[in-house]
Amino acid sequence: MKDLSPSDLKAILHSKRANIYYLEYCRVMQKDGRVLYLTESLSNKGQENQYFNIPIANTTVILLGNGTSITQAAVRMLAQAGVLIGFSGGGGTPLYMANDVEQAIEWFTPQSEYRPTEYLQGWMKFWFDDEKRLSAAKQFQQARIEFLHKVWGKDKDLKNEGFTLTDSGIKTALIRFNERTQAATKQSDLLLTEAQLTKTLYKLAANSTKTEGFNRQHQSTDLANDFLNHGNYLAYGLAACTLWVLGIPHGFAVMHGKTRRGALVFDIADLIKDAIVLPWAFICAKENATEQEFRQQILQAFTDHKALDFMFEQVKSVALAHGEDESGENSLEKTKGEQP
Structure with a gap:
């Protein structure tokens, strides 16, 4: 199977993308060329890690709520796929960026010099x-x-x-x-x-x-x-x-x-x-x-x-x-x- 780079995944126009994610109490990371989020759960065997894939080519926005972290590698892949990342409080509100600004509308936007002018x-x-x-x-x-x-x-x-x-x-x-x-x-x-x-x-x-x-x-x-x-x-x-x-x-x-x-x-x-x-x-x-x-x-x-x-x-x-x-x-x- 041919390996795909994040830039190859831009075939889906943003207006046609279906997904917005709100995540909390998890860790977002890059693994094997994919963006995943990791959660911990208790089972009969004790504490187990569960991984869930994020289809970045079909995603517009990811909101990171309470108890979340994200790796640099994951941010890089999300940016290359044109996914906006927002930091928020519980339930997606209020929306923060890197600092604690109440009710601010701030986003870390993907950086690209090839957007239309x-x-x-x-x-x-x-x-x-x-x-x-x-x-x-x-x-x-x-x-x-x-x-x-x-x-x-x-x-x-x-x-x-x-x-x-x-x-x-x-x-x-x-x-x-x-x-x-x-x-x-x-x-x-x-x-x-x-x-x-x-x-x-x-x-x-x-x-x-x-x-x-x-x-x-x-x-x-x-x-x-x-x-x-x-x-x-x-x-x-x-x-x-x-x-x-x-x-x-x-x-x-x-x-x-x-x-x-x-x-x-x-x-x-x-x-x-x-x-x-x-x-x-x-x-x-x-x-x-x-x-x-x-x-x-x-x-x-x-x-x-x-x-x-x-x-x-x-x-x-x-x-x-x-x-x-x-x-x-x-x-x-x-x-x-x-x-x-």
Whole structure:
């Protein structure tokens, strides 16, 4: 059998990769040309080591939680395969890097000089123009609602739990959202409109799952808030992966503020949070699911509804469309794939 180097494993585009891993109380290492994680378990024979393979060619993000360590050789292979590595607390939240920064969105990103440049060039063509940056933010907000319609209209499990857009209150909120989004003259207007819609969706979710007295708290106070935090961080991982592959730095946000570190990750993650993370957080809380069960449900929903594909499509569309010159012709060559 021919030996494969990690660079040979890049045949799977990031938008098509299926796996996000959250690991805790284990050691990640390289062994025989593979990346494995090692756990210890007790058996009749005493303490035994168990090895599990990580299919790095089909993985986007690895979150390392409590009690984990990773070898330099493993990091090298993960970087060569284009896998993002994040360090987090228990359950995947909050997300840390090398230092202990509460709620920071930081990643150790794989280093490659061969990422595409056209998307960053397109982004830079519009980003310094306030009106074009606002227009890009509006496009993301419209895409967010389109994805909500698509997922909630298609997912039978969500429909069975009462998550539909036929409710009169939701219809009114969406009409108001569209009107205010179009009329917005600055990013703060969009953020206020977004907050009002999300508040309505929280109310629908609480009513559908009979969750009494829900109040959104980022400092977790109940299971629904726990799952919202957890699911949001998984969405941040997909967003960070999308931006890294397309070569766009996290600091060039269009909505969450030019000075907020990693703000573009928030912008991109918002595309899918309302449609997928929000309803499943409430449903799993109602069912008293474990963190692992919730995580498996969210990751499956990301795959079923092609959330990563959708992120790539929207970011590429904004980068190329808003990077047009004054004649209306795109000065950047559109590429078929994510990587050269």
